[in-house]
Amino acid sequence: RNMSGVAGHQVYVTRDDMPECGVDLLKKECDVKLWNHSSPIPRAELLKAVAGVNGIYCSLNDKIDQELLEAAGPGLKVVATISVGHDHIDVAECRKRGVKIGYTPDVLTDATAELTLALLLATSRRLPEAIHEARTGGWVSWAPTWMTGPGLAGATVGIVGFGRIGQGVARRVKAFNTARILYYNRSRRPEEQETGAVKVSFDELLAQSDFVICCAALVPETKEIFNKSAFEKMKKTAIFVNTSRGGTVDQPALIEALKTNTIRAAGLDVTTPEPLPLDSPLFKLKNCVILPHIGSAAIEARNIMSNLTAQNILAALKGEPMPAELK
Numbered sequence: 117r118n119m120s121g122v123a124g125h126q127v128y129v130t131r132d133d134m135p136e137c138g139v140d141l142l143k144k145e146c147d148v149k150l151w152n153h154s155s156p157i158p159r160a161e162l163l164k165a166v167a168g169v170n171g172i173y174c175s176l177n178d179k180i181d182q183e184l185l186e187a188a189g190p191g192l193k194v195v196a197t198i199s200v201g202h203d204h205i206d207v208a209e210c211r212k213r214g215v216k217i218g219y220t221p222d223v224l225t226d227a228t229a230e231l232t233l234a235l236l237l238a239t240s241r242r243l244p245e246a247i248h249e250a251r252t253g254g255w256v257s258w259a260p261t262w263m264t265g266p267g268l269a270g271a272t273v274g275i276v277g278f279g280r281i282g283q284g285v286a287r288r289v290k291a292f293n294t295a296r297i298l299y300y301n302r303s304r305r306p307e308e309q310e311t312g313a314v315k316v317s318f319d320e321l322l323a324q325s326d327f328v329i330c331c332a333a334l335v336p337e338t339k340e341i342f343n344k345s346a347f348e349k350m351k352k353t354a355i356f357v358n359t360s361r362g363g364t365v366d367q368p369a370l371i372e373a374l375k376t377n378t379i380r381a382a383g384l385d386v387t388t389p390e391p392l393p394l395d396s397p398l399f400k401l402k403n404c405v406i407l408p409h410i411g412s413a414a415i416e417a418r419n420i421m422s423n424l425t426a427q428n429i430l431a432a433l434k435g436e437p438m439p440a441e442l443k
């Protein structure tokens with residue numbers, strides 16, 4: 117064993133394309149094995165690969181449940197995910213076994229809030245449709261009512277889930293001269309001074325908002341909160357944006373709401389399932405913009421996320437405080 121005491125510890129990395137900086141940090145101090153194929157590791161392979169390891173560097177594609185923890189065995193000390201979301205991890209089961217959990221809060225807040233704004237504008241101002249028209253001859257002349265959509269200035273924006281990312285979205289939309297920012301959060305949050313965002317009930321937020329943005333973590337209480345009744349409570353002109361998890365939405369109900377113009381449009385960075393099958397009705401709807409879960413995909417953010425994931429593992433293996441432990 118070297119000075120740090122982690123030499124000989126085994127860490128399994130579930131993908132071959134994790135940003136190198138983090139994987140290199142691990143390699144300097146412990147034995148690293150990784151799934152070195154470009155496609156995601158199949159479940160059966162993952163169960164075999166983690167046998168006897170001390171740490172797992174995973175992503176939101178990997179379900180960390182009782183079966184997996186069992187397969188890893190009692191030597192497992194830490195699971196670190198390169199994500200802030202942890203709905204893929206059975207936290208209670210990890211706790212029971214004394215397995216620490218690392219995640220990546222804060223470092224992706226700006227990237228995800230930025231992408232939320234990008235998706236909001238792409239949806240409201242119909243960018244994918246407009247780009248398609250420009251390239252395929254639909255652009256006959258400048259036309260006064262063609263390709264129009266609602267602006268943000270003067271609008272009411274409702275943010276569901278007012279944690280780090282929700283607040284980051286609020287600060288950004290405020291710069292667009294919105295009239296009001298409303299938010300709904302399950303737990304109490306101190307009144308938001310900086311943006312003047314006002315806490316309201318979920319129903320009130322749905323009824324008042326021109327833009328409804330979901331930034332809430334997926335937990336049992338937020339599962340499919342955006343259901344048929346929620347879409348019916350929204351304005352007919354509302355635009356719905358989701359950059360959290362697909363599971364917060366009853367997707368068939370959203371499809372119906374978009375088809376029947378119960379709401380105007382939706383922008384989704386997250387869906388059920390992921391990837392969204394090519395034959396999904398969502399892909400056929402002009403009033404739906406779909407992104408392939410790229411919220412945190414800023415180069416800087418992904419590098420810092422990878423470093424933090426590695427640092428979480430190294431600290432846990434050394435018995436030191438982890439820089440970002442899920443408590």
Ligand code: DGY
Nearest residue numbers: 198199200201224412
């Ligand atoms: C997360 O961190 O939870 C995102 O979904 C991926 O960055």
